[in-house]
Amino acid sequence: xxxxxxxxxxxxxxxxxxxxxxxxxxxxxxxxxxxxxxxxxxxxxxxxxxxxxxxxxxxxxxxxxxxxxxxxxxxxxxxxxxxxxxxxxxxxxxxxxxxxxxxxxxxxxxxxxxxxxxxxxxxxxxxxxxxxxxxxxxxxxxxxxxxxxxxxxxxxxxxxxxxxxxxxxxxxxxxxxxxxxxxxxxxxxxxxxxxxxxxxxxxxxxxxxxxxxxxxxxxxxxxxxxxxxxxxxxxxxxxxxxxxxxxxxxxxxxxxxxxxxxxxxxxxxxxxxxxxxxxxxxxxxxxxxxxxxxxxxxxxxxxxxxxxxxxxxxxxxxxxxxxxxxxxxxxxxxxxxxxxxxxxxxxxxxxxxxxxxxxxxxxxxxxxxxxxxxxxxxxxxxxxxxxxxxxxxxxxxxxxxxxxxxxxxxxxxxxxxxxxxxxxxxxxxxxxxxxxxxxx
Ligand SMILES: [Ca+2]
Ligand SMILES: [Ca+2]
Numbered sequence: 168x169x170x171x172x173x174x175x176x177x178x179x180x181x182x183x184x185x186x187x188x189x190x191x192x193x194x195x196x197x198x199x200x201x202x203x204x205x206x207x208x209x210x211x212x213x214x215x216x217x218x219x220x221x222x223x224x225x226x227x228x229x230x231x232x233x234x235x236x237x238x239x240x241x242x243x244x245x246x247x248x249x250x251x252x253x254x255x256x257x258x259x260x261x262x263x264x265x266x267x268x269x270x271x272x273x274x275x276x277x278x279x280x281x282x283x284x285x286x287x288x289x290x291x292x293x294x295x296x297x298x299x300x301x302x303x304x305x306x307x308x309x310x311x312x313x314x315x316x317x318x319x320x321x322x323x324x325x326x327x328x329x330x331x332x333x334x335x336x337x338x339x340x341x342x343x344x345x346x347x348x349x350x351x352x353x354x355x356x357x358x359x360x361x362x363x364x365x366x367x368x369x370x371x372x373x374x375x376x377x378x379x380x381x382x383x384x385x386x387x388x389x390x391x392x393x394x395x396x397x398x399x400x401x402x403x404x405x406x407x408x409x410x411x412x413x414x415x416x417x418x419x420x421x422x423x424x425x426x427x428x429x430x431x432x433x434x435x436x437x438x439x440x441x442x443x444x445x446x447x448x449x450x451x452x453x454x455x456x457x458x459x460x461x462x463x464x465x466x467x468x469x470x471x472x473x474x475x476x477x478x479x480x481x482x483x484x485x486x487x488x489x490x491x492x493x494x495x496x497x498x499x500x501x502x503x504x505x506x507x508x509x510x511x512x513x514x515x516x517x518x519x520x521x522x523x524x525x526x527x528x529x530x531x532x533x534x535x536x537x538x539x540x541x542x543x544x545x546x547x548x549x550x551x552x553x554x555x556x557x558x559x560x561x562x563x564x565x566x567x568x569x570x571x572x573x574x575x576x577x578x579x580x581x582x583x584x585x586x587x588x589x590x591x592x593x594x595x596x597x598x599x600x601x602x603x604x605x606x607x
Pocket of ligand 1: 219220221261262454455456
């Protein structure tokens with residue numbers, strides 16, 4: 168091959184990707200969900216609730232900045248003691264910034280928050296919230312962001328008549344509970360008039376990520392379909408549930424508006440423990456974009472995934488598992504569960520692929536927890552998979568679900584899944600384990 172031909176080929180090589188980029192523009196949606204680069208959903212961006220934050224100021228044709236000119240639009244002012252201040256919202260460098268500040272000169276409201284606490288006391292903290300001026304009805308919500316590395320929430324949520332969807336409520340830095348920073352918490356709140364669970368969080372996905380939400384930018388997504396929802400982290404499906412499965416807990420049926428905000432959470436950190444040095448440059452929630460799409464092609468719904476665990480629901484007693492477990496009739500699914508009556512663990516080693524992300528989940532309960540002064544914990548863990556140990560804890564007296572994710576190392580061929588009640592060694596009952604490869 169002549170050098171001339173080689174040089175022509177190399178210039179063609181440089182030209183080809185450029186050409187393909189040119190052809191994509193104008194034919195496909197300007198952006199696609201990270202989980203669906205092939206556009207199987209036929210996604211159409213809903214412009215009114217999507218923003219790249221590319222200007223120099225907040226686009227007030229799309230968003231309200233709560234507290235602008237003292238106007239909270241009849242919405243709430245934030246979770247006391249923190250209060251939303253419009254001055255804490257800015258747009259620069261292609262990002263929306265929701266700052267949280269120790270702000271003693273702010274004119275805090277004299278009223279009390281819905282949690283009964285005073286605004287600004289004992290912690291004069293201001294945060295911020297923007298809400299969309301328009302609503303949408305079903306769609307795929309996605310945000311690329313980095314949570315505030317401070318004792319405040321960084322949240323992406325929606326409200327509508329009768330129901331609220333919290334896509335995530337990150338809590339980037341709780342000095343008393345470092346595990347908070349790994350949590351990806353999704354929930355439904357019931358706002359149906361006359362409902363016995365009015366105002367309560369009635370359905371939750373409690374997932375442990377294998378990274379701190381405040382360390383770097385990640386992409387979080389939730390597809391809200393009339394018949395199911397699917398939750399994504401960096402384009403990987405971590406959980407999905409159907410309307411049928413949730414039954415009366417499926418509260419989000421009406422059109423929703425979007426909220427992006429930070430707040431203090433008094434159940435994470437007591438307000439009296441907040442201090443000025445927690446706030447500053449690091450306590451900023453930084454959002455690269457908020458995108459919402461409507462699908463134009465029908466969904467295949469929730470596809471069954473291959474559970475990699477043997478006897479995952481303990482219907483065959485403890486077969487396939489090792490350790491100190493016993494069989495229990497207190498089943499979450501099927502006829503049987505497993506239990507730890509004394510201090511110990513129950514484990515199973517499974518075959519895995521290298522450099523692959525997996526999601527592990529289980530349902531468990533600590534029957535002797537009284538929710539007052541006795542909290543007995545058990546822990547679901549993965550170990551020996553080529554990365555640091557990842558775990559999540561159970562402590563409620565009734566069955567509740569937790570999940571976690573891990574990514575295998577380049578040489579990994581096996582991983583060990585285990586649940587333990589150590590060090591407390593109190594009774595723990597568990598069932599319905601799932602381990603699956605986190606596909607797109
Ligand atoms: Ca941007
Ligand atoms: Ca079972």
